[in-house]
Amino acid sequence: MPFQYSRRIYLADTDAAGVIYFAKGMEICHEAYEESLASSRINLKQIIEEKKIALPIVRGEIDFLRPLFCGDRITINLTTKLINSREFAVNYQIFHVANSDKILVKAKTNHVSIDPAKRIRIDLPTAILNWLEAYEIEN
Amino acid sequence: MPFQYSRRIYLADTDAAGVIYFAKGMEICHEAYEESLASSRINLKQIIEEKKIALPIVRGEIDFLRPLFCGDRITINLTTKLINSREFAVNYQIFHVANSDKILVKAKTNHVSIDPAKRIRIDLPTAILNWLEAYEIEN
Amino acid sequence: MPFQYSRRIYLADTDAAGVIYFAKGMEICHEAYEESLASSRINLKQIIEEKKIALPIVRGEIDFLRPLFCGDRITINLTTKLINSREFAVNYQIFHVANSDKILVKAKTNHVSIDPAKRIRIDLPTAILNWLEAYEIEN
Amino acid sequence: MPFQYSRRIYLADTDAAGVIYFAKGMEICHEAYEESLASSRINLKQIIEEKKIALPIVRGEIDFLRPLFCGDRITINLTTKLINSREFAVNYQIFHVANSDKILVKAKTNHVSIDPAKRIRIDLPTAILNWLEAYEIEN
Numbered sequence: 001m002p003f004q005y006s007r008r009i010y011l012a013d014t015d016a017a018g019v020i021y022f023a024k025g026m027e028i029c030h031e032a033y034e035e036s037l038a039s040s041r042i043n044l045k046q047i048i049e050e051k052k053i054a055l056p057i058v059r060g061e062i063d064f065l066r067p068l069f070c071g072d073r074i075t076i077n078l079t080t081k082l083i084n085s086r087e088f089a090v091n092y093q094i095f096h097v098a099n100s101d102k103i104l105v106k107a108k109t110n111h112v113s114i115d116p117a118k119r120i121r122i123d124l125p126t127a128i129l130n131w132l133e134a135y136e137i138e139n
Numbered sequence: 140m141p142f143q144y145s146r147r148i149y150l151a152d153t154d155a156a157g158v159i160y161f162a163k164g165m166e167i168c169h170e171a172y173e174e175s176l177a178s179s180r181i182n183l184k185q186i187i188e189e190k191k192i193a194l195p196i197v198r199g200e201i202d203f204l205r206p207l208f209c210g211d212r213i214t215i216n217l218t219t220k221l222i223n224s225r226e227f228a229v230n231y232q233i234f235h236v237a238n239s240d241k242i243l244v245k246a247k248t249n250h251v252s253i254d255p256a257k258r259i260r261i262d263l264p265t266a267i268l269n270w271l272e273a274y275e276i277e278n
Numbered sequence: 279m280p281f282q283y284s285r286r287i288y289l290a291d292t293d294a295a296g297v298i299y300f301a302k303g304m305e306i307c308h309e310a311y312e313e314s315l316a317s318s319r320i321n322l323k324q325i326i327e328e329k330k331i332a333l334p335i336v337r338g339e340i341d342f343l344r345p346l347f348c349g350d351r352i353t354i355n356l357t358t359k360l361i362n363s364r365e366f367a368v369n370y371q372i373f374h375v376a377n378s379d380k381i382l383v384k385a386k387t388n389h390v391s392i393d394p395a396k397r398i399r400i401d402l403p404t405a406i407l408n409w410l411e412a413y414e415i416e417n
Numbered sequence: 418m419p420f421q422y423s424r425r426i427y428l429a430d431t432d433a434a435g436v437i438y439f440a441k442g443m444e445i446c447h448e449a450y451e452e453s454l455a456s457s458r459i460n461l462k463q464i465i466e467e468k469k470i471a472l473p474i475v476r477g478e479i480d481f482l483r484p485l486f487c488g489d490r491i492t493i494n495l496t497t498k499l500i501n502s503r504e505f506a507v508n509y510q511i512f513h514v515a516n517s518d519k520i521l522v523k524a525k526t527n528h529v530s531i532d533p534a535k536r537i538r539i540d541l542p543t544a545i546l547n548w549l550e551a552y553e554i555e556n
Binding site for chain 4: 158
Binding site: 326 | 424428429444447452460462465466486
């Protein structure tokens with residue numbers, strides 16, 4: 001079951017060409033990721049402060065199928081995929097709130113689990129594994 | 140009566156010093172402004188496309204009374220003030236969602252009404268005057 | 279021959295996890311793209327105002343091989359690739375200024391040439407074809 | 418003597434209204450502040466990592482006198498002002514590179530010196546006092 005996150009496209013998300021600035025599309029997807037963590041009671045602030053684990057993005061990709069404009073109300077469908085004990089991927093599909101048939105943007109982020117002080121890979125903690133399972137899609 | 144807008148502080152809003160990056164505080168206030176316009180059925184996308192009027196910010200100011208951290212859930216109270224037929228101000232107060240007593244951030248933006256092609260000042264349209272009245276505070 | 283663009287990593291590019299925020303890596307690459315257009319005397323402001331052509335990004339991808347920190351001085355090597363008469367790609371490699379051996383970040387953007395009013399694909403103009411040729415890499 | 422910093426206005430700095438997004442004006446000023454620190458051999462990354470001191474902005478203000486467009490080449494003149502042993506201000510004036518007579522944007526940030534763990538005010542270190550002196554303007 002995907003996690004869903006809705007928000008508006010704001011002026012700050014657009015550029016002088018009149019549509020969404022491409023890198024802002026990735027930022028908006030990351031908001032959905034943070035909301036999905038919060039929905040599983042994973043406290044990002046605490047993770048950052050404790051400095052035991054970090055989940056940096058090692059790869060990001062985004063495809064714009066249709067333009068997004070200032071004021072548009074969008075929904076992001078987020079699904080997860082465990083890759084191995086130290087790595088996972090998050091997939092995002094953006095729709096207009098009123099039309100869940102037409103995908104506007106597709107994106108994906110790949111995250112690794114590291115010790116932030118030593119910057120070496122470590123196993124994903126149980127809380128993250130549970131979150132991954134909650135939003136994983138069979139295919 | 141103030142307009143209220145709530146959202147979370149996301150990772151993209153913070154910097155390596157661990158708290159909100161100051162200019163992002165202004166962006167978040169501007170989101171509240173856009174939501175308040177939308178709540179009065181003012182269509183920012185249409186305004187931008189028609190190019191009859193623009194409402195650029197000529198002055199912005201922000202005071203950080205207390206730090207905001209990644210993951211914090213905040214509410215912005217927005218109020219308006221008509222300055223003259225071609226200029227208005229918007230005031231913002233940021234609180235934690237759970238604690239409306241303690242102001243964390245105060246901000247203000249001053250906007251002028253212009254013809255975007257000629258970049259000269261023109262009178263505010265009725266829809267904006269009505270929006271200003273809806274959220275104006277007596278004092 | 280690649281186009282080269284250097285700049286510092288600023289606080290606004292980082293997040294509370296202490297390193298560059300991933301989507302900012304894409305923004306920095308886009309700055310290199312804009313500087314390379316300017317170096318070929320292509321005026322982006324004029325293109326946007328004339329509204330005859332737009333070159334939106336239809337796909338972006340980025341790989342973080344090593345972290346970037348606040349204050350780091352980086353150089354981006356930009357190369358181009360003509361895909362067909364209406365589409366091109368730009369490749370980016372980010373290094374520390376003092377060390378051009380170790381790639382820190384790789385990124386790529388795919389752009390299409392469109393009529394911005396009708397949002398249909400049109401042929402790339404000569405100025406863009408010349409710019410593509412200037413920074414194209416044989417391989 | 419002011420510190421000078423030049424850069425271009427990029428697409429990411431603009432919004433769908435066609436000019437610079439107001440909060441980005443503050444970000445660009447902060448880049449000038451970071452460059453001026455670097456010019457005085459103050460290492461922001463080290464300051465952040467050591468966590469002995471932080472210099473958060475408690476107040477920011479910006480005035481837009483004239484619009485900035487995508488592609489514009491600007492110069493920022495930065496000057497400093499010691500307020501007391503725990504507080505300073507930075508003033509910014511933005512010009513077109515080719516025209517130092519006409520101020521386009523004025524901005525100011527107020528910073529306090531704090532212990533980032535306890536978040537209480539502490540005295541400014543000598544390196545910052547020296548940097549303040551280097552760019553302070555008599556008036």
